[in-house]
Amino acid sequence: MSQVYLAAQLPAITTEILKKQQLDFSVYSGTGLISKQDLLANVKDAEYLVTALSTKVDQEVIDHAPNLKLITNFGAGFNNIDINYAKEKGIVVTNTPLVSTNSVAEVTIGLILALSHRIVEGDAQMRKEGFPGWAPLYFLGQEIAGKTLGIVGLGNIGQEVARKAAALSMKVQYWQPHQKSDPEERSLGVNYVSFAELTRTSDFISLHAPQTSANYHQFDQAGFNQMKSTAAIINVARGPIVDEVALRDALQNKQIAGAALDVYEHEPAVTAGLADMKNVILTPHIGNATIEARAAMGKIVATNIALVQAGQTAKYVVNQ
Template identity: 50%
Template structure:
C-alpha cells in the first residue's frame, strides 16, 4: 500500500490519520446531498464538526504536525481549508488546490499562511480575532504571578528536595503591587491584561503603533511611553504585539541589556518577536530577573538553554487553551467557511 492510500483511508478513527465524520456517513445513508468538501488539518472542538453537518470533510488526526506533502494531498480537490495556527500553508499548498475558495485559520495570527499567494489566487483568508482575548490575558497574569512569586520553582522544590519549614529569608519573590507594567502592543489582549493588572495594583504603561485615545487611557489608567523608555523603566514587560517585519526580533541582547536588572519579561504574542538565544543569555547573565514564555521562535522547538534555567517559566503555547475560547474559535472558523461557500462576506477576513 502506498503512502497516499494509507493516509486517506477513513474506515477507522483510531487506526488512520483521516476520519470522515459520522454525521456525513449518516447523511449519505439518508440520501442527503453533500454540499462541499472541506479539509481540516488538525482536530478541533466537536462544535465545529456539528456546524459542518451535511458537508463532506476529512480531519487530519496525526500525532505530529501535518507535513506539506500530507497537506497538499488533503487539499487537492477541496472547497475549503480549516487550519490550526500550527499548519504551514505555503504557496505550493495553495497552488495545489484549484477548487479552494477559503482558508479559515484557527487562530488570531495568520503568519503561517502565505497571504500573498492566497491574494494572487483570489482566495479569502480568515482568522479568529477577539474570541481568545480573555483566556490569553488570564494566562499573562498567571505567568506573571508564576515567575515573580516563583510558583513552579516552589512546587518543584516541595516535590523533590522537600520543604524544611518557614524562614524569614526563604524563597523570596516579588509582589505585583505597585510595580510598573509595560505592555508592548495595546490592542484587545493588551488592554485585557491592563484591566487585570490594575486590579493587582500595578501601574500601567504601554507602547505600540501609536498613542490610544484619552478615553481608552482613562479606562485603564494607562500612560503611553516610547518603546525605549518603556523597556528602560518598567518592572515587568509583557508582549502582546502583532508579528510583522517591524516586530521580528524586537527583543534582542541590546533590548534586554537596556532593561532593569530586576525586571521580568513575558511573551505571549509570537515567538519570532524575541531572539530566543539572546533571551537565554540575558537570563544566564542576570541582565533581567526572569522570564515567562508561551510562544517560541522556532516553535515547537524550544531553545535548550531555557529549559534548564530556574528563572524562566515555559508553557506550550496555551494562551487561548481553554474550553470556552477554543469552542468559540471553532465556531467562528466554521462560520467563516459557511458564509464564503454561500457567497457571503466572511465575518473576520484577514484582507
C-alpha cells in the first residue's frame, strides 16, 4: 500500500514533490468529497495523510491508521481534525497558514464592494428581468469610501484586509481578545474598540477569527440587534461564528441591510431562506480558491511530508 494518501485531488506541485522524493502515494479519484468509508479504507496502511479541511479526521479515522506519522491539512484551519487525539497517538498535525492571506483578503474586499454596489443583485436583474433604462434613482447602492469597516480578528488576513480597506479610503476599527501594540496599530491605521462598540458603529463587519468554543454564535440575535440597520456582515472565517437562523431573521426584519457568506454554519449546507434574499451574497468557500494560493498550499503539504520522511521537523505544527 501507499506511504502517502491524498484524500482529495490537489495541485500538480504536490505530487511532483512527492515523486521527486520517491514517495509512494495514492490519490482519491472520486467525484465530490471523499466519504468516510473511502477514507477509512485507504488510510489504514498510510504513514502520511493529506486531507482537505472539508474532511473530518476523527478518532475513528485515526484508529484505522496505526502507521500514521503525519496528518497535513490542506487549509489554514484544522478544526476538522481531532488534534488532541492525534497528539496522544504521536501523530503530528500541520496546516497551511499564511499563503491564503492575500487571496482571502481580496475576496473580502470584493464581497464588500459587491454588497455596497449591489453587483450580484444587478447581474441577476439583467439575466432575469433585463434593464428598464437608466434613471437617477434606479438601483442605488453606496460608496465604501469614508465608511467604517469593523474587523473581528486582526490576524494575518485581518491585517491584510485592513491595509486594502484603508487604500480604498475606509475607516478601520477592530476587536479581538488581545489588543495589538501601539506601533502595530499605527502602521495599519486601525483603532481598537470593544466588541459592543464595533457592532454598534461599523458599516461593514468582516470576520477573520479562528473558530473557538468562545466565539460559537458570537453573532446571534443580540449581536444583530446592536448593528446599524444599514450595516452588512461578511463571513470568510468559520461558519459557526454566525448564528445563521438569527442572521436570516435579522435580514428579514431589516435589522441589518445585507450579508455575504463564504463559509457556513452547517457547511456545505446553507440555512433555508438565505439563498432567496437579494441582499445576501453566497459563495462556495472560495476565499483561497486561486491558482497561486492553492499551489502554495500544495507545496507546503508535500514539503512537510518530505521533511518528516527525512527525520526532520515539519513546519506549521498545530498540536505540539
